Amino acid sequence: MMTYCFESRHQSALCGQSPEEVVLTNQYIPLSIAENMEMEGDGTRSPNTLEDTLRTVLLRNRDQARVVMMLGPAGVGKTTTMQKMLLDWAGREELEEFDFIFPFAFRDLTLLEQEMSLEDFILVQHGHFTSESLAVILQSPQSLLFMFDGLEQYQYRLESTSHSALCTKPNQSAPVSVLITSLVQGELLKGASILITARSTASLSFLSDIECNHVQILGFSPPQRKAYFDQVFTDPKNAEQAFQYTEQKMGFYGLCGNPVFCWIMCFLLKETLETGDDLPETLTQVYVQTSASIFRAHNLEEGRARDLVLGLGKMATYSLGNSQLLSQKDLADSGLQQFLMSPLLSAFLFLYGDPASDNCMFSFISPIVQEFLIALLYYLDITWSGGESVEVLLGKLEGSVKFLDVFLSGLSDAAQRKPLEGIVGEFSKDRTEGLREWLKNTTVQSLQFLSYKRPLSYYRLLHQSQNPALVKEISDSQAAGLGRYYSELSAWDSAALNYVVMCCGGRDELHLHSSLNITGEMTLHLIPAFRLSRKLALLQCTLSTASYVHLASVIHKGRTVELDLSYNRAMGDSGAKALFEGLRDCSLQILRLPVCGLRAACCEDLASVLALPSTQLHVLDLRSNELQDEGLIQLCRGLRSPHCKLQELRMTSLARAFDCNLTDACCEGLAVALLSEGCSLTELDLSLNDLGDSGVLQLCEPLKFQGCSLEKLRLVNCQLSEATFRELGAVLRSGNSRLTALDVGLNKVGNTGAKYLWQALADNHCQLEHLDMEMINLTDGSLEDISAALKANTSLKTLVLKNNILTDASVPSLVQLINDSRTIQKINLQYNDFTEDVFEIFETCGRVKY
Ligand SMILES: Nc1ncnc2c1ncn2[C@@H]1O[C@H](COP(=O)(O)OP(=O)(O)OP(=O)(O)O)[C@@H](O)[C@H]1O
Numbered sequence: 001m002m003t004y005c006f007e008s009r010h011q012s013a014l015c016g017q018s019p020e021e022v023v024l025t026n027q028y029i030p031l032s033i034a035e036n037m038e039m040e041g042d043g044t045r046s047p048n049t050l051e052d053t054l055r056t057v058l059l060r061n062r063d064q065a066r067v068v069m070m071l072g073p074a075g076v077g078k079t080t081t082m083q084k085m086l087l088d089w090a091g092r093e094e095l096e097e098f099d100f101i102f103p104f105a106f107r108d109l110t111l112l113e114q115e116m117s118l119e120d121f122i123l124v125q126h127g128h129f130t131s132e133s134l135a136v137i138l139q140s141p142q143s144l145l146f147m148f149d150g151l152e153q154y155q156y157r158l159e160s161t162s163h164s165a166l167c168t169k170p171n172q173s174a175p176v177s178v179l180i181t182s183l184v185q186g187e188l189l190k191g192a193s194i195l196i197t198a199r200s201t202a203s204l205s206f207l208s209d210i211e212c213n214h215v216q217i218l219g220f221s222p223p224q225r226k227a228y229f230d231q232v233f234t235d236p237k238n239a240e241q242a243f244q245y246t247e248q249k250m251g252f253y254g255l256c257g258n259p260v261f262c263w264i265m266c267f268l269l270k271e272t273l274e275t276g277d278d279l280p281e282t283l284t285q286v287y288v289q290t291s292a293s294i295f296r297a298h299n300l301e302e303g304r305a306r307d308l309v310l311g312l313g314k315m316a317t318y319s320l321g322n323s324q325l326l327s328q329k330d331l332a333d334s335g336l337q338q339f340l341m342s343p344l345l346s347a348f349l350f351l352y353g354d355p356a357s358d359n360c361m362f363s364f365i366s367p368i369v370q371e372f373l374i375a376l377l378y379y380l381d382i383t384w385s386g387g388e389s390v391e392v393l394l395g396k397l398e399g400s401v402k403f404l405d406v407f408l409s410g411l412s413d414a415a416q417r418k419p420l421e422g423i424v425g426e427f428s429k430d431r432t433e434g435l436r437e438w439l440k441n442t443t444v445q446s447l448q449f450l451s452y453k454r455p456l457s458y459y460r461l462l463h464q465s466q467n468p469a470l471v472k473e474i475s476d477s478q479a480a481g482l483g484r485y486y487s488e489l490s491a492w493d494s495a496a497l498n499y500v501v502m503c504c505g506g507r508d509e510l511h512l513h514s515s516l517n518i519t520g521e522m523t524l525h526l527i528p529a530f531r532l533s534r535k536l537a538l539l540q541c542t543l544s545t546a547s548y549v550h551l552a553s554v555i556h557k558g559r560t561v562e563l564d565l566s567y568n569r570a571m572g573d574s575g576a577k578a579l580f581e582g583l584r585d586c587s588l589q590i591l592r593l594p595v596c597g598l599r600a601a602c603c604e605d606l607a608s609v610l611a612l613p614s615t616q617l618h619v620l621d622l623r624s625n626e627l628q629d630e631g632l633i634q635l636c637r638g639l640r641s642p643h644c645k646l647q648e649l650r651m652t653s654l655a656r657a658f659d660c661n662l663t664d665a666c667c668e669g670l671a672v673a674l675l676s677e678g679c680s681l682t683e684l685d686l687s688l689n690d691l692g693d694s695g696v697l698q699l700c701e702p703l704k705f706q707g708c709s710l711e712k713l714r715l716v717n718c719q720l721s722e723a724t725f726r727e728l729g730a731v732l733r734s735g736n737s738r739l740t741a742l743d744v745g746l747n748k749v750g751n752t753g754a755k756y757l758w759q760a761l762a763d764n765h766c767q768l769e770h771l772d773m774e775m776i777n778l779t780d781g782s783l784e785d786i787s788a789a790l791k792a793n794t795s796l797k798t799l800v801l802k803n804n805i806l807t808d809a810s811v812p813s814l815v816q817l818i819n820d821s822r823t824i825q826k827i828n829l830q831y832n833d834f835t836e837d838v839f840e841i842f843e844t845c846g847r848v849k850y
Pocket residue numbers: 015016017018019022027028029030031072073074075076077078079080081150199259260263365366
């Protein structure tokens with residue numbers, strides 16, 4: 001059994017050690033799987049290491065056919081895992097419940113075109129059994145495990161066939177595809193276990209009728225890849241450096257979990273760390289430098305190297321649209337026959353079988369290498385595919401390629417392609433310039449038209465092309481669009497966005513809206529761009545706690561003056577506390593944190609930073625956070641400090657569902673703070689809190705003192721009655737108040753309550769410029785008071801009386817009053833009980849909104 005191996009291939013810079021070598025030399029590192037494993041019957045989660053999971057699902061419910069699909073992209077370790085299972089089973093360390101395991105590679109099955117029985121099928125692949133022994137073995141299906149590796153390399157489709165067409169006996173002949181389907185459906189060897197690997201779920205329709213467990217391999221987690229780097233490098237310092245470098249520079253491409261990619265990075269960094277050469281900055285450089293190194297090792301002359309790349313590029317394109325498994329004919333059609341015996345060929349292709357025989361088959365070592373070769377072909381042969389433009393090429397291959405545009409962009413940069421150009425000859429200048437032009441135009445278009453493909457996907461390409469002059473050209477023509485992003489952000493997008501912003505020397509304002517799951521890694525990529533922005537708005541995002549730590553480092557001693565984190569509901573006290581660390585010494589003047597899930601627990605930290613001489617905060621927006629009295633009382637400690645520079649504090653609620661929950665209990669502390677010498681508060685918004693008369697009457701006390709700096713006060717919908725209005729009137733008439741704006745709408749005090757404010761307006765001590773009494777149940781009965789107030793007043797500029805119960809009867813007088821007033825600029829009378837009859841009168845005064 002142990003002579004069997006799924007793939008015979010040798011080690012290369014682009015594909016790593018063979019699976020067989022990895023397991024036999026004990027270099028196998030456990031792999032991670034996706035978390036969304038099925039729940040067990042008792043509600044517990046399945047184990048989450050790959051090996052445990054496979055064991056569990058294979059040994060579950062042994063009376064039925066147990067089919068397990070092991071899924072994961074190319075190079076993630078499916079074959080290696082199978083190889084490891086086999087080795088462990090043979091060494092009696094795992095899966096002892098199975099007496100026999102029969103491994104198959106789908107690729108080999110492609111050659112089995114004739115009909116045969118299951119017995120013959122097994123004997124063809126595993127010749128060490130005799131027919132007699134096999135017949136006995138097959139009588140106990142429950143002790144058998146069949147492994148089928150690499151479904152995408154099977155030329156025939158497995159279909160969900162009707163039961164009558166399936167095989168039921170091991171000696172019954174049928175096409176191999178039917179034998180496999182019969183096994184899977186449980187018609188043949190009922191009770192046997194089946195494990196199949198595939199890169200994707202694309203061709204799994206044959207499993208639709210049966211119960212099947214899916215295990216998704218993710219590859220190496222960060223600790224697993226650290227272990228891998230430690231294993232490959234002998235020097236632990238180099239291992240750490242290479243690991244960190246790979247994480248930071250390549251992490252966002254989403255490839256680092258892939259063992260083969262880790263191998264390539266180790267190979268490359270080992271070389272560059274030894275020679276002191278430049279380390280790769282982009283994905284393109286990784287593949288350019290690795291292939292250049294392969295070519296150098298084989299010392300091929302320039303013409304032949306170019307022919308090889310051209311041939312591989314052509315075959316790569318053919319393979320994309322046709323089959324992953326390629327024949328000798330495909331090789332010859334691509335002009336590669338001359339390289340058949342060259343070891344260089346196997347640096348890019350897996351060879352199965354004897355190259356001298358007609359049965360030899362080939363496949364590209366990975367889709368990403370395939371795409372890299374297509375990109376090279378594009379620049380090396382301008383006649384290829386009718387000389388089509390990059391746009392047409394990408395359009396044609398959309399859906400089947402992932403990194404082609406990335407490589408095309410990277411290779412358009414002379415410095416990045418240089419190591420390969422020295423080996424395969426010059427790239428077409430027309431093509432490199434054409435790419436540059438295309439990239440510029442599509443990026444500009446995406447910035448101009450919101451419906452166009454999102455700009456961030458082009459920023460990735462700009463980052464790859466490493467061409468700051470090109471970015472500058474784009475930003476010169478599209479300055480406005482470059483600072484605003486309204487979509488999901490990935491780590492790759494963040495790195496690309498940072499690159500673009502940095503190439504432009506920063507943006508004064510940077511807005512990221514509605515991006516969920518902004519991780520610490522993403523924020524880390526964006527720190528340089530953030531630090532250059534004076535205004536930073538990250539609205540309706542979900543930032544991780546680590547992101548707030550990074551944001552704190554952005555504002556700490558930075559140039560950011562305004563930070564708007566509105567509607568980051570998940571921030572909470574932990575995020576806020578991390579952020580406030582940055583406030584200790586910063587230029588930040590405006591901090592907007594409405595609807596951020598804050599509670600009283602964060603207010604102590606906030607109060608402490610407000611009291612620091614190094615804090616510059618002028619505006620603090622805490623609307624719709626459930627801070628409660630306790631939170632505001634804590635904050636007052638900061639407000640009382642002579643160092644506190646806060647001028648504007650907003651603690652209203654944007655909706656009843658998001659209350660600040662303040663009551664009269666916080667008002668005494670606030671009154672003391674307002675009276676304290678250091679307090680520089682000029683604007684206070686406490687609307688939509690149940691302060692009641694008992695609370696606001698306490699606040700009125702400091703307002704009557706000259707030392708109180710408050711100029712604008714909003715107390716909309718605070719459950720106030722006549723008593724408070726009387727006191728507010730007294731404040732305005734006191735001659736000491738600096739109040740210039742007062743909003744007291746939605747407190748249903750009627751004419752009797754409002755009377756006190758009309759009287760205050762008539763007093764020449766009152767300096768109010770803005771008064772809002774929306775929806776306070778004002779009727780025509782107050783017309784006399786209004787009239788007296790407006791005739792005498794010389795300061796009021798805006799008056800809001802909308803949503804009251806005034807009728808047509810008041811209109812002529814009101815309009816006359818406004819027309820006569822020298823100061824009033826705007827009066828809002830919308831939504832009163834007016835009929836259309838008076839609209840003509842309103843029209844005579846441009847200052848009335850009705
Ligand atoms: N667990 C592992 N530990 C160490 N190296 C590994 C591990 N898994 C994979 N590798 C390395 O990655 C290479 C590719 O792995 P493997 O061939 O198993 O991937 P795959 O998922 O079967 O890919 P494909 O879909 O292309 O067949 C192996 O040859 C080996 O060098």
